Structure formats: structure tokens, C-alpha cells
Amino acid sequence: MNKELIRVDNATKIFNSTKGFTRKNVVTKALNDINLTIFAGETLGVVGESGSGKTTLGRCIVGLERLTTGTIYYQDQLLNEKTRRNVNNQMQIIFQDPYSALNPTRSALESVMEPLLLQMDKAQASQKALEMLQLVEIPKSATKKLPREFSGGQRQRIGIARAIVTNPTFILCDEPTSALDVSIQRQILQLLKAIQEQLKLTYLFISHDLAVVRFIANRIAVMYQGQLVELGPAPNIFENPQHDYTKRLLAAAPLADPVKARQQLVAADSSLVDIQLATTFEWVKISDGHFVRQCQ
Numbered sequence: 001m002n003k004e005l006i007r008v009d010n011a012t013k014i015f016n017s018t019k020g021f022t023r024k025n026v027v028t029k030a031l032n033d034i035n036l037t038i039f040a041g042e043t044l045g046v047v048g049e050s051g052s053g054k055t056t057l058g059r060c061i062v063g064l065e066r067l068t069t070g071t072i073y074y075q076d077q078l079l080n081e082k083t084r085r086n087v088n089n090q091m092q093i094i095f096q097d098p099y100s101a102l103n104p105t106r107s108a109l110e111s112v113m114e115p116l117l118l119q120m121d122k123a124q125a126s127q128k129a130l131e132m133l134q135l136v137e138i139p140k141s142a143t144k145k146l147p148r149e150f151s152g153g154q155r156q157r158i159g160i161a162r163a164i165v166t167n168p169t170f171i172l173c174d175e176p177t178s179a180l181d182v183s184i185q186r187q188i189l190q191l192l193k194a195i196q197e198q199l200k201l202t203y204l205f206i207s208h209d210l211a212v213v214r215f216i217a218n219r220i221a222v223m224y225q226g227q228l229v230e231l232g233p234a235p236n237i238f239e240n241p242q243h244d245y246t247k248r249l250l251a252a253a254p255l256a257d258p259v260k261a262r263q264q265l266v267a268a269d270s271s272l273v274d275i276q277l278a279t280t281f282e283w284v285k286i287s288d289g290h291f292v293r294q295c296q
Contacts, residue, residue, distance in 0.1 A: 002039035004076075005170060005202050006061060009035055011070035013056050013226075030056040032226040034070070040169070043196065043203040045217030045234065047210060047249060053226040054206045058172045061204065062091045074170075089115070089166040096175035098155035102147040108133060108158045109143040115166050132161040135198075136191060153184035160191065164199060173205040177212055189216050210253045214238055219289070222246045227277055232290030242284075242292035245275050 013031040018024060030053045038044050046054040059065040061072055063084050072079045074087050095101040102111050109129055116125035133143050136157040147155055156176060163171055173192065177185040193216060196203060207213050213220060213234070220237040222230040222245065230243040241247045278295035285291055 002042070004037055005040040005074070006038040006204075007036070007073040008057075008061065009071045009073070011035075011057070011060060011072065012068050013053075013060055013065060014068045030226050031060070031067070031070075034226075034228055036221060036228065036231075038170075038202060038204060040202055041196075041200060042218045043205050043216050045205045045207065045213035045220045046223060047207060047213055047220060048223035049249075050208070051225075052223040054223050055174060056226075057223070058174055058204055058206050062093055062172050063088075064093075089119075090168050091170045091172070092163040092166065092168040093172045093174060094156075094159055094163050094176045097179050098152060098159045099147060101159050102155060102162075104147055107144045107146060108138060108150070108161075111147075111158060112161045112165050115162065119166075129161070129165060132165045133158070135164075135195065136161045151184075152180050153188060156180065156188055157191065160188075160195065164195060164201070167199075168201070170202045170204070173203050175207055176205075178207065178209065185212065186215075192216065210238075210249065222249065224275065225277060227293070229277070229293045230291070232286070232292075233288075236287060236290040240286070240290070242286055242290075246292075248275070 011031050011034040012029065015028045015030055017026050017028070019026045032053075034053075034057060036057075046057060048054045056065060060067050063079070074091070077083055077087070079087065106114070109126065112129035112132055113122075113125040116128055119125075120128070130140065130143065134140065138154065138157055138161065142150070147158070150158065159176075176192070177188050180188060189212065192203070195201065203216075205213065205216055217234045219232065220234050221228055222237065222243065224245040230237065230241070230246045237246060238250065241250055277293075281293050281295045283291045284294045
């Protein structure tokens with residue numbers, strides 16, 4: 001039986017903002033009653049269009065945002081302002097933009113050392129950081145270079161080293177390959193998979209790129225308008241999608257084959273109609289581990 005690492009119960013996140021000259025209050029429900037479990041050692045991919053709530057979900061799990069209502073548990077421990085201090089090192093992030101995520105005035109070694117300096121002396125931190133940089137294939141001769149002296153792929157490798165240096169169990173991967181060339185994307189994904197196996201990590205992998213998610217994820221959660229609409233093993237989601245929104249996402253994914261791409265464009269016409277989510281629904285089991293939200 002899979003061991004639960006993180007559980008999200010009835011998570012809702014509401015943002016309040018003002019709009020226009022009248023400063024009219026605008027309420028946005030970024031998450032709407034999300035229930036989700038992340039199992040130890042897996043990669044759970046979260047997909048959905050921009051504004052679907054996938055990034056907000058990840059940020060709430062790692063504590064960068066607070067839920068409006070609902071609870072998050074880490075290893076059966078309720079996470080709140082007090083308990084999060086005890087798990088900060090266990091939950092790390094790999095950001096989308098590897099350049100802005102690094103301090104431009106610090107070397108690769110200094111950036112990776114930084115999270116360790118409150119736990120150990122400088123010499124120990126330096127040694128541990130060098131080990132992690134070696135693990136992500138940054139040569140020792142380059143560790144004193146500044147971020148601007150590295151390529152985008154190398155900068156993301158440094159970001160990965162910084163994320164794993166505190167020995168976390170869980171990493172939020174927030175679009176970690178979207179700013180990279182396709183050839184470099186695959187290298188980074190292969191690196192993430194190798195590190196996951198070696199260090200026994202759990203990933204929440206957020207992406208709008210379905211090909212990337214299919215490559216790396218064990219399970220996939222599909223989000224639409226702040227709500228979860230389908231959840232299941234990656235092969236099931238791609239080969240037997242059930243929710244209309246999942247089908248629309250798959251239909252919109254670009255294809256390399258030009259014949260299939262033209263067929264896709266024709267089939268996608270009907271998917272342009274907005275999908276309405278009813279307030280009353282039930283979760284229907286399609287197969288083992290595969291569930292879809294079905295309106296009543």
C-alpha cells in the first residue's frame with residue numbers, strides 16, 4: 001500500500017483585489033474545495049490552463065500562500081504557522097525561471113550553500129554544496145562562477161542542487177523546464193528522475209506541457225477553474241480521459257505529425273465551448289486509482 005506523505009483536505013484559497021478607477025473589489029476563488037493525497041516516492045503531475053489553480057495549490061502546500069479554509073497534513077502532522085517551522089527543510093521548490101531564482105551576485109557554490117549556513121559551519125556547508133553540485137553535473141571548476149556565466153540548463157541544475165541540499169523529502173517543481181529548449185528539457189527531466197530515485201524524493205510537478213508531464217509523472221491531477229476534475233495514473237489519463245476538460249487539454253496538445261495535427265484542429269472545434277462545473281457532483285471510479293468528477 002502506498003504511504004501517504006501529504007494530504008490536502010477541503011482546500012480553498014480566495015484572493016481579494018481591486019479593479020479599475022472605482023477600486024471595485026474583485027474576489028477570485030483560486031482553489032475551490034480541493035481534496036488530494038500525495039504518496040511518498042511518487043511524482044504527481046498537476047495540469048491545467050493558466051488560472052486553473054495549479055500553481056496556487058503548490059504554493060499553499062509549501063507554505064508560500066495560506067489557505068483561506070481547509071487543512072494540509074505532512075506525514076499526518078497538521079501544518080500551521082508553528083509546525084511549518086519544523087518541516088521547512090523537508091519541503092523545497094524548483095522554480096520556473098532558473099535565472100531569477102538565483103542571486104546574481106552569488107556564485108553557484110554560495111547559492112547552494114546558503115540554506116545550510118544556519119545548520120552547520122561554512123566548511124561543512126561548502127563540502128555538502130559541492131557534493132550536490134557534482135550530483136547535478138556542475139563541474140567543480142565552475143562552482144565559483146556567477147549565474148550569468150551559465151546556460152539556462154546549467155542554472156536550472158544549480159537550482160536543483162539548491163533544492164536538494166537540505167535533504168528534503170518533498171519538492172514542488174513549478175514549471176521547471178518551461179523556460180528551457182526542448183533538448184535541454186529532456187536532460188533536466190532525466191536528471192530529476194535519477195535524483196528522485198537516488199534520494200527517495202516525492203515531487204509535485206506543475207506544468208502546462210502535457211508531453212513533459214507524461215514523461216515524468218506517475219499520476220496526474222487535472223485542474224479547471226480552481227477545482228479538481230480528474231485524477232488517475234498517467235497512462236489512464238492519456239489513453240482513457242473521462243472529463244470533457246481533460247479531453248480538451250489533450251486535444252489542444254501540439255502534435256509533431258502534421259496529418260494528426262490537422263485532424264486535431266478539426267476535432268477541437270467543439271472543445272472551444274466553455275465547460276460548466278455544476279455545484280453538485282460526485283467522484284466516480286473509472287478504474288483502479290482513476291477518478292473523474294461527474295455532475296449530478
